[in-house]
Amino acid sequence: MLPLSRRDWLCTATAGTLGWIGPGLFAAPEKPRKARIAITLDLEMSAQYPKREQTEWNYEKGNLDDATKRYSVEAAKRAKELGGVIHFFCVGRVLEHPSVDWLKQIAADGHAVGNHTYDHVNVKATKPEETQFRFQRAPWLVEGLTAREIIDRNIRVTTKALKARAGIEVNGFRTPGGFNNGLTDKPDVQQMLLDQGFTWVSSKYPAHLYGKVGETPTADIFESIVKAQADAQPFVYPSGLIEVPMSPISDVGAFRSTRWSLDAYLKAIRLAIEWAIENRAVFDLLVHPSCLVVEDPDFRIVRLICELVRTAGDRAEIVTLDKIAATIGK
Ligand SMILES: [Zn+2]
Incomplete structure (x- = not known):
């Protein structure tokens, strides 16, 4: 739309x-009349999943395994059945696979698919070898290109690949990795995105406490995560590009980095969404099917969010990020 x-x-x-x-x-x-809640799934492989020793994904982020694809399709189906919608961000290399029917089906069912670069490059890199592990190991792939040219091409070809291979019109851009300051320090990257036709980006992930690895998060951790929600609200950069931040806490931050239990994660998400509903604010869940297929096989996170929004009645709605961006800074 x-x-x-x-x-x-x-x-x-x-x-x-x-x-x-x-x-x-x-x-x-x-206050806006409704809180706007987004569920976003980044379509990429995550290091240490499905097994802790699996770190080779860092070189092939777009080489999705079948379990991750199945989880993505099932999450989309469940969200839709519960009145929700999912915004996916796709790493372009996924589109080289023999079949992309699963992704076409997701789009046909009304879910949004955005651009997450072709190889999961760091958009703030200033040297070619800093853009992605793949180009560190195989620098000949980018011979002669500057970091900026690599990044520009990595984003541009993903938009083209989504259209050419899956017939999908790209819906927004999310940076690989989140930045506490978003793209505030990178007006050139903001301009690159604007030049490629993007009106909004999801790049900011505000700072918050994580707690100690392997320990049950304490009250101050949950408090810090709720407090960070105010710092995860959409805004407009001076360039005119709109930022729709990611809302803490991400699945990989909780499960992979800090070894949280699913119950602790569900609690943090519930508290954050309750804050968003109370303040008619935005909450933008950041998760990865490659991680959740291991950590949340029964889709409890998606089900919890749909249930919280349903219970909130006319105080909240589940939307895609473009719908949030459309109401910001006009
Ligand atoms: Zn990513």
Whole structure:
């Protein structure tokens, strides 16, 4: 769907968020009427999954295994059945596989698919070898290109591959890795994305506490995660690019890095979403099917989120990130 035009938005705003109080007069912005909750799954392999010693994925992030594809399809199906929708971000190399029917099906069912670069490159890299492990081991693949050219091409060909191989129109861009300051320090990367036709990016992941590895997270950890939600709200960069941050805590941060239990993760997500609903704010879940296929085989995270939003009634809705971006900074 097209984003709201300015005129449509003004009509909506007049009816709601700005509080129309007379011809040409607007009161201070009120809280949006609904919290906007997004469920995002990054389609890539994650190091240490499905087995701890598996780190070769760092060189082939887009070489999805069948279990990860099945989990993605099933998560999309379950979310839809429960009234939700999922925003996927696809590493382009996935599209080299013999079949991409599973991804086509996800898109046909109304879920969004965005660009996550072709090889999972670091968009802030300044040297070719810093862009991705694959290019460290096989530098001849990028001979002659600067880091900036590698990054630009890595994003551009993913948009093309999604269209050419799966007939999917790209829906937004998420940076591999999250940055505490988003792209604030990288106006050139903001411009690169704008030049490629993107109006929004999901690159910011605010700082928060994780606790000690292997220990049950304590109250101050949950508190820190809830507090970080205010720092994970959408905004507009001076360039005009819109940022829709990722909301802590990510699955790999909790399960892989800190060895949380699923129950601890569910608690953190519940508290964060309750904060978002109370404040009519945005919550943008960041998870990876390659990790959840091991850590959450029964889809409890997706089910919990759909249930929290259903219970919230008209105070919350599950949306894709483009819908959130369409309401920011107009
Ligand atoms: Zn990623």
